[in-house]
Structures are given as structure tokens and as C-alpha cells.
Amino acid sequence: MSVEPFNRLVKLAARAFYDDITTKGDNQPKTGRSDNRGIAVVVLDALTRRQWVREEDLAKDLKLHSKQLRRTLRFFEEEKLVTRDHRKETAKGAKIYSAAVAATAEGQRTAKEGEEKIKLHTHSYCCLDYAQIYDVVRYRLHRLRKKLKDELENKNTVQEYICPNCGRRYNALDALRLVSPDDEYFHCENCNGELVAESDKLAAQEGGDGDDNARRRRREKLKDMLQKMEVQLKPLMDQLNRVKDLPVPEFGSLQAWEARASAAGRPVNGDSSSNDPFKSSQGLGYGRTPMTFIGETKVEVAFSGVEGKEEDVKSETASSDRKVLPPWMIKQGMNLTKEQRGEVKQESKMDGISSAEFSDDKKSNDDVDNKSLQDEYVKAYYAALLKKQQELEEAAKKQELLHAPNSNGVSESLSNRQVGMKSKREEDEGEDDVEWEEAPTGGSTGESYKVNDLNFEAEASGEEEDDIDWEDG
Template sequence: MSIEPFRRLVRIVARAFYDEEIPAKGPNRSKSDKSDNRGIAVVILDALTRRQWVKEDDLAKVLRLHPKQLRRTLRVLEEEMLVIREHRRETVKGAKLYNAAIAAVSEDHPGGREGEEKLKVHTHSYCCIDYAQVYDIVRYRIHRAKKKIKDQLEDRNTIQEYICPNSSCGRRYSALDALRLVNPFDENFHCENCNAELVAESDKLAAVELGDGDGEDNARRRRHEKLKELLEKMDKQLQPLTVQLSRVKDLTPPDFGTLAQWEKRAIAAGRMSSNGEAIVDLPKASHGQGLTGTPMPFLGETKVEVALAGGDVKREEGKDEAAGGPTKVLPPWMIRQGMSLTAEQRGEAKLEMKSEDSAALAGPTAPLDVKPTEEDNEAMQKKIQEEYLKAYYAALLQRQQEAAQMAASAANGNMSTPGDSTVGDGTSEALAAQEMKMDGAEDEEEVEWEDATATGAMIGEDNGGGSGEFEDEDEIDWEEG
């Protein structure tokens, strides 16, 4: 499963470029000035990394954002090519299709959402992160930024501008006008309008900066230094990003396809698993949807064969899991006693992954920079944490009772081992461990998200540190209990 590095990439990107307030483009600029949307893009992107296609209304509900606010941010992200969105008018049946897909992916409460459906025909928007494009966009963005600074640094390809010093005139000319400007008598440039001698633009800046005109060289040097500093700073600050980019380079990005494709595939994967009960009537649903003019996933477009590795991985994964469906870690607060879940779903074995991960990140990480946050965010976070801990402890307690012999190995403080063998029972342990590593990473991110939401953690001071602390706390408490 090659998705994890891409998720991390998106998270880093979010923190690097969208941590600040997103300047709204277009006519609703004044509106957005009123509301404080700092860091919302980070939250949304984080949330999206943990999902595939998601209905925006659902996302808004989960993030407790106003749908309008969410949509505004998503529009910006769409313009930035990070997110793909799809809008379609759909009836209840269309929504059912999506719900079925969701059910197949998240593999819990099949059809449990039916109550939420609205009975009207509505235009629903869905969004998803386009990982392949994110990778390209980010590289392009960095490339452009670097190129711009470098060009300025070397004065390369810059066209000199000239300004009329006459304040009443103030015309600007570029070097391309030079031929017209040159005066045949004194061979200098003269303004076409008022015939005053022109000054080069940087000269003027130099004069402003230094108070008098003699320091052109100085000014140039200073500008050079500034630019060089800027470049260095950028290199340093974007280092985690470039590291992640290079790590991702040879991996095939996960590709969810269009919404219709994704639904189809998710449902197919869900059906491959034995428990396809909720999905049996779906072809019908798709027919109904076809009448409303939306794409029919089961008919026309099925011929398109996407032979990307991402899809294959998905398939394989579906086969691998006896339970069926792509593995999806259940949100921790959903885990209750008596649920028969695999360790993957619980997101066990995260500690193992975390240590490895933080080691990899060790270079650029810095202590978490805690910023003052909005009240409600904090409250929400607290609530989630509490719920999470409750459920987590309950699950752990139960596990402990089940497997008393594990206590010995648990004393080592190595959490992953008990979880490992409990679940692995019988199956090849190495394989299980590997799987868990991946899913553990997923879960680790989840934890990280929770505190990142509140703190708006900056790039660099990224996941490793923050989540590490959190986990450590966990561990100790658990040992006591």
C-alpha cells in the first residue's frame, strides 16, 4: 500500500503552504475577511487524507465546520489543484450508491446511513485528494519559487526598467524602448513626455534605501544578500517537503479515479467480500441514477480499463483481507467492546510504526509549536481525545484479560508485540506485522491530526514529535492500569 507516503506528503504540504489564512479569490473577498479561517485548509486536507471520495456535507458535519466555510476552502484548494471535486444532482438512490460505496470502504454499519438521506433531489458535491496531481503541483510550485529567486539573484533575464524622475510625469519605460529613448545629443535616455533624463529603476530604489544616490553597488549587494538568504531559508524550511517528495518519487500514487469509478470499484471490492448483502440491489440503483443523467458506473464507462498500479494494489488488498474490502482503520471512538475487529481496524501496533517513522523524520523535526487556537476547536479536540482514550483503554483492558500470558512481554513496554501475536494467531506473523505497520502508520496520523487540529502545527515540527508524546503518555497510563 503506497498511500501512506502520499498522505504524509499532503499533510506536509498543507502545513507548508496552507497554514496561514487562505486568501480568497474573486468576488467574495470581503466576506472571507470577516471570518477567521486560519489553518482550516490544514484540517480539511488532513481529514481528506483519511478518506477517499467524500460528500462535502458529510465532511462538514464531521469536521464541525459550516458547509459554506468548507466549500469556500475547498474551492481554493480545487483551484490550487490539490483537490478534485465533483458535483452531481442526485436523488435518494444516487446517494444510496455513494453510501454503499462508503460502506464498502469503511466496512462498517452497512447501509447504516439510510436514515440520513434527504428525500429531495439535491446537488451534492464530493471531493477527493488527487495524489498524483498533488505531487506534480508541489514539485512545480517549488521549482517556480526557486527559479524566480534564482533569476533575481543572478539578474538573469530581467528587463531593466527606467523611470522618469519628474514627479509630475513619472512614466516608466522598459529597456525594450531603449532605441526610442536615446537622445542623439548626449546619448542618454530621455523621457518622451517631458524630456527629463531617465533613471534606472534599481538606481532609484538604491537612492531611496540609502538616502543618497552613491550606493548603487551597495544596494545591489544588499539585494543579493537578501535574496540569497531567502533562498537558503526556503531550502531549509522546505526540506521536510523535499525529503518526502523524493521518498514518494518512485511510488505510484494512489488513484481513486472519478467519483463514479471509485464508487464502482469500492462496491466491487465490497462485494468481493462475502458479506455483500447491502449491496445486492445496487445495479438497480445505478439504473435509476442513469435516468437522472448522471454517469452510469455499471454500463458505459466500465470499458475503460485503468491499469494503474494504484488500482491493482487496491484489488489485491481486497483479496488479501479475508474480511473483504480495503482495510480501513475504524475511528478509535467507534471501537466498542464486543466488536469483532482485526487489529488493523483497531489501528493497533501503531507504536512500532511510530518509532520508525519518527526516526526517519528526526532530522527536520522540531518541538511542536503550540499556537493559541479557537475555543471550539479545542473543545472538540478534548472531546475526541476523551472518547478516544476511553475506547482505547476499554479495548486494551479487554485484550489484557483475554491474553494473560502477554503481560510478560507487555512489561517490556513493547506494546506492539502483544497486539501482534494476539491478532496474528496462526497466520504468518511477519505478514501481519507488515500490514500492521502500515495501518499503524495510518492510525498514528489520526492521532497526530487530532492535536494538529488544535495547534495548527507548522511544517517541519511535524507528526513525529507531536504524536510521539501523545503515544508515550498512552503507554505509561496503560501499564499502570
């Protein structure tokens, strides 16, 4: 499927037929500035270097106003050179297209990440239709030639007859009255002379009217035009002949093309970008794919530290009756299982507890003097450590709650938490870095577990919102 000969055909045809096409209406004055002749050629040339392309992107590439481009494309659509497709899609749908484009690995376009708008936009895509172009160009040439030849041969014109004696003229519509019973010629109604056909008379150079001269000149002109056409369109016709037996490059419909392009692009592309084509290849449903978990979770992780608080507080309060065991694990199936599992869990938990205990101790110390010290801390340091601290706090809180389940719900825990925060900061600064360092690492297994779990829960809640997004998409 070599596109090159076809591209050449398109370029030749563009220059032959669409060179001075202007998309402006005839009523508008063609000033130098608004004269956009030649745009058609530029657009067609640009399209030969692409397959399916979004019209906005094309406009951007050509530095054209999209309206102008659209007008030109509509013209070409009417001329049957271009197929267009319009569809409503979200930014995500657009991304799928971008991915497909990236997968074609032309290197000339960068897959842009559209802003995540939930709004639907109608995007138009266009693509050259080579098979049709071939036919259209051929048909056009045929019509050109036929028209000129018809004119030249006086085809489809009413034959005229003239009486050489009296100069009276008749035309073929009078034939019925002119036919004579005796011979096979037409006879003049006036003088009964034999009529001659006009063209014969012209050859005989009889009665050289201005009219006749004009007609002859016209004939000459037509002949000249026909010859010129043959000469000037020779390259185009040659190209048509060359292309005749070649398989026509076929991109198919937009959807089919996207699917194919992205599928083809997947193995080629590196791991970094493979994500997108994968997504697109799976999700022809545009944005309804469940595949997006991968991407989404990352986001969730980022704010899990913040969001997690409320979540775990709730879960804590809910499951606090059960004591000691980490509730997030046990909730589902663990309840009924034997000690062994519980033990295993506890082992893993132990770390968390230990770390939590540290923090507990600290808290008790800190409660006294934290307020005074608090002011001294550097804000930048806060920012850096804030998240980790929060995580730790949560851990600590949990432990606290577990230890003292009767401590009343949310409000208390909140206050505790704040206290805890401060205390920790203070601690970090002042006393022992080691402990601090250790706390996260030591607790990392249990804690990370926790965090993850929390995320999971948070996700569940957060996902609902997300799901809605997807639905919209």
C-alpha cells in the first residue's frame, strides 16, 4: 500500500483543478489580503502527509483559521476528495485520537493532553479518500474532454440548413416540412431549391458572414483548447495511468483507523506511551473504559494522606468494638478465621503498634510545652514533613483509639490529632531524629499497609465521584 503515487496524483490534481479556487463568496471583493487562492492546494498537500487528522490540529499546523480551513474542507467534501467525520467527544475521546496519531509514529505531531473537560465538543476529522479521488479526477477529465469534443463536433446542436438560391435558413425542426417525396434531399419551401447543411456550406466558404467567421474562430479556439488540455494535463493523466493498477491506500472510517493505528502502534511504542494506546485500543467506547484504574490510583495516593483522616476515623469508630486487631483487615472475611491469621496480622501490626507507642509517649510529653515551641518551627520544614507526619499521626491515633475505644468519636480524635501533630513536630526537631527516622521505617510495613488500605477505602468513596466523571465521558 504505497501512498506515494497517490499523493503525487493528489498534488497534481490540486494544482490542475484547484489552483485558483477561492472559498470566498463571489460577492465579496477580492482584495489582496482576503485573496485566499492557493489555500486549497496547501490544504490538499498537507493532507497527503497525514491520514486522519483533527481539523483543529490541521488548522494549527497550517496556521490557518479553523473556520477558513473548514470552509475549504467542506468544499473538498463536496468535491468528493475528502471524507470527514464529526463526532461529539470529551477531551478523553480526543486523547484516544491523539494516541492513535502518536502510534502512527509520524513524529510530526505531539499527542496533546486535552484539558479534562467533561463537556462534549464536536470534533471534526478529515482524511483523503484516495479511491474516490482517483475516480473523481478521471471523471473530471472525461467530462472536460467530452464537453470540448461535443462543442467541436457540433454535437447536440440543432442542425441548420440553408437554401443556396434564396438564402433562406431552416433548421432541423423544420425537417418534416422540408422533406420531399421525390428525392432524399430537403427542398426550400420558397424556391424548391436543394438545401445544404450549414456546416457543409461553411466548408464551401459561401456567404462569409461575420457570424460564420465567429463560428469558425470558435471552432479554432475549441480545437486549440482541447490540444492545450491534452498537453497540460499530460502529467496528470500519466499519473492516473500509473496509479491505475496499484492498490488504493485505504484508511477506512475514523474509528477503524484509530483502532488499527493504535493497535499497530502498541508494540512499537515504548513503555511510557504504551499506556495510552493500550487504553484506546481497549476502549473504543471512548472514556468508558474501566482500565483507567491504573492512572487514577496514583492520583488517589497523592491526597490519600489528607483524605484518609476522616475515612479512617470512621472506620476506626465503626470497628473499634473489636479491639486490638486492625479493623481494616478484619472487616471482611477475617472475622471468622482462626487465630493463626490473626496472629500473622498482629505480627505485621506489631511494628505499627510499636511506632504508635513511641508517638504516644511523645504525645504525653509534648502536651505540656508544645505550644510555646511550636512557633519556632520553620514553615518550610513543615511543608516537607507534613504528609509523613500526618500518616504517622493517623497511625498513632488509631492506636490511641484502639487502646481507648471509649474515647468519644470524631471531635475528640480530631483534637487529639492536632495535639499529636504538634508534639511530633517538636519531637522531630528537638530530641531524636533516629526515632523519627525509625518510626516510619519501622512502621512502614504495618503503616504502609494501613495507608494503602485507607487508600483503598478512600478510593472506593472517591471513585464514586470518579465514576460519575467517566459516565459523562
